[in-house]
Amino acid sequence: MTEAARIILGIDPGTASxxxxxxxxxxxxxxxxxxxxxxxxxxLELHERLDLIFEEIGALVQRYHPxxxxxxxxxxxxxxxxxxxxxxxxxxxxxxxxxxxCHVFEYTPQxxxxxxxGYGKAEKSQVQEMVRVxxxxxxxxxxxxxxxxxxxxxxxxxxxxxxxxAKLALSSRGRPGTSP
Numbered sequence: 001m002t003e004a005a006r007i008i009l010g011i012d013p014g015t016a017s018x019x020x021x022x023x024x025x026x027x028x029x030x031x032x033x034x035x036x037x038x039x040x041x042x043x044l045e046l047h048e049r050l051d052l053i054f055e056e057i058g059a060l061v062q063r064y065h066p067x068x069x070x071x072x073x074x075x076x077x078x079x080x081x082x083x084x085x086x087x088x089x090x091x092x093x094x095x096x097x098x099x100x101x102c103h104v105f106e107y108t109p110q111x112x113x114x115x116x117x118g119y120g121k122a123e124k125s126q127v128q129e130m131v132r133v134x135x136x137x138x139x140x141x142x143x144x145x146x147x148x149x150x151x152x153x154x155x156x157x158x159x160x161x162x163x164x165x166a167k168l169a170l171s172s173r174g175r176p177g178t179s180p
Contacts, residue, residue, distance in 0.1 A: 007066040010069075012148040035141050072106070
């Protein structure tokens, strides 16, 4: 009997371009199912851009039925305005995944680089090449945000069993009938 694939949705949030990558995991094998970006245009008001991101991520969850989503966490940005906008895009992506029934996990850029390349300060081109190799793709996924999202999904797949057990253990703390 063939093992059922676990579907993981990776998300690289941004207001102009939110990358997504859908990866199927069967044991140690990973396969790219879909990838791309949700684009918004600068002529839209911020709330319209966020609504579009929310709707499109929600549609991806409905289409591919991922059980888990991995989202890049916000790193400090010199441009505060950009950091706030990316944070808002992250928020609607997290909400869309949560509402779709996904367990949601967050990873720093350094965690993704460490997991995918083996070095937390790897260059973007190194991460993209390893994404291509690990997923058996003929070329590096384009655009960059899509490749980044696939890298985030790969990061989660590499350590998902341990992280899922930890998350479930932490979420059961404090519930009636469970031990601390």
